[in-house]
Amino acid sequence: MQLDETISVEDAVQVLAMVGDLSMGLPPDHSVRTARLAARLAEENGDAADACTSTRLVGLLRWSGSTATAPGFSNLLGDDVLGRHAMVTRTLSGNPNLTLPNVLPLAEMQCEVAGDIAALLGLAPDVEEALRHLFGSHARGDMQDALFAPNIPRAVFYVRLAGDLEVLAPAHGTEGAMRLIGERAGVKYPATLVERLAPHAQDWLDALGEPSCAADYAGHDRRVPLTIIADVIELKLPWLAGYSRRVAALAKRSAVGAGLIALEEKPLVRAALLHGIGRVAVPNSVWQRPAKLGDLDWDQVRKVPFWTARAAVLVPAIAHDTTLASFVYERLDGSGYFRKARGEAIGPQERVLAVAAAYAALTSPRPWRPAHGEAAAGTLLVAQAGAGRFDRQAVSAVLEAARSMAPKPGRAKPVRDALLSSREVEVLRHISLGETSREAARAMKITPASVRTHVDTIFEKLEASSRPAATLKALTRGLI
Structure with a gap:
């Protein structure tokens, strides 16, 4: 089913910035602050307004490819969220896996995906190019040797330096952060740029509540598919690929049968595509646990819809969508999370979303179990409705939608182009x-x-x- 919901380029960038921050275990406004600081550096260095704008976008999308490297860092560090936070704040020590041969392929992957995201959003070529070079390149040797290649965009250095100051200052204080930065001056960023930053470091950090360059660049309000965000989120767990698309398609097809009016369908579909935002804040080791989740695991899982709801504060344009999305795990009997909402506190859209997500999850394979068949999934949902957890009408509508969407035997799924055989x-x-x-x-x-x-x-x-x-x-x- 075609999903036609869109989002402006600038709002997509803001959402992806938050997703990247959560994936790295950083505060959800870290990339916003980094982008503002990097733009100040560009201004201080005498760059023109368009270069300042590009630098800001690179800062916002700095960690946008981090969902793609979550599995790799989970293998290296055990915890891809807290482990990467410790790595970038330089509070991680004694891990023998953190060697250049292990980390560089992941850095390259992160650059590739971030550059591809910029291309999908239709951002300026210099933004895409900077993101592709942000953490080094195989083609130019290791990350140190590649730094002063003449074709590395200047935004790379601004964002590296700004990002390090913003992430190191809370962990080590501004003086400690500048000392650590000084150790990499002339290696990770030009020493002259560090010298330019030094007199302003504390003042600029204190003033990061105010933007230093405009967010109304050419094309900022152009519309792009909302599915981009869902797809990027689900790179964190490969077995999730396409999951939110399936939830959205089910919810859309179920809307009429569940008694929703036409105006309620659009936000329902948008919520389905955005409901996984908070999932990136939970380590992959929890999601792939082969045994029953423990209490500490559940404490983390219950925060998923909280972080999804938090996006409403950081990106007001999607406030209604993410608020609705954050009800995906609530249940009519109050047994859900994170609000423990029950009964009439859960509206018709939320009820459909919850069932659509549950059905899509049940009928998809997971590392700890094979996919349930459609009949088995239906039986489970009907039983849950009977127990008062799901809405009966929503369950009936979703099961009917699923039957109507099931591929016919022997008929392959159609694709939109013939690039691949x-x-x-x-x-x-x-x-x-x-x-x-x-x-x-x-x-x-x-x-x-x-x-x-x-x-x-x-x-x-x-x-x-x-x-x-x-x-x-x-x-x-x-x-x-």
Whole structure:
């Protein structure tokens, strides 16, 4: 089903900035503050207004690719959220896995995905180029050797320096932050830029409540698909790819059957696409726990809708959508979270959203269980409605919608373009969900070598060098 909801470029950037911050374990306004500080640096260095604007956008999208590297950092650090926070604040020590050969491929992946996000949003080429160089490049050697290459955009240095000051000052104080920054002067950023910052560091940090350059750049109000945000969020857990799209499509198809009027359908679909914002704040190790979640795990999971609701404060344009989205885990009997809302406190849209999300989750495979069949999922939801957790009419509407949307036997899912062959699309569907070449080969009854050959071809055709980047592009093009 085509999902036509859109968001302005500037609002999308703001949402993605928050998603990146939460994914890195940072305060949800960290990238906003970094962007303002980086813009001040650009101004102090004599850059023109358009360069200031580009620097601001690079600062906002600095961590936008971090969902793509969450699985890798989870493997390296155990906790991709708190671990990365400790890493960037330089409070992490004694981890033997933090070596350049281990970290550099993840840094490259993060740059690639951030650059692709900028391209999907239609941002200026210099913004995309800066994001692609923000953490180094294989093509130019390691991260230190690449710093002073003549084709590295200046915004890279402004954002690196601003980001380090903004993230290190709370952990080490401004003086301590400048001391740590000084150790990398001439290595991570030009020493002259550090000297220019030093006299202003505390004053600029104190004044970061005020923007230093405008957010009304050319094209800031152009509309882009809201699905971009959902897709970026779900790169955090490969097996989630396309999940929010499925929830949105189910909710849209269920709206009439659930008794909603036409005006209620649009915010319902938007909420479905945004309901996963808070998920990025929870470590991957919790989401992939093979055993029953413990009390501490549940404490983190219950914060997911809280952080989704928090987006309403930081990005007012989506306030209604994210407030609605934050009810996705509430239940009529009060057993849900995070508000413990019950009964009439949960409106008709919220009831449909809750059931659509539950059905989409039940019928999707998870690391700890296979997907439930449609009949089994329906039986579970009907039982939950009978127990007073879900709305009966909403359950009936979602199950009817699911039946009407089920692919006909023997009919392949249509795609919007013919860039990839049908076999390549099949391979991509498997690897986009996090399957290894061996797992995909077993499912498709081909050899792992054949899968790897197809993957190489897919990457070449999509101009991608990593699975998250290929997944993001494929979802956008309707290939998977």
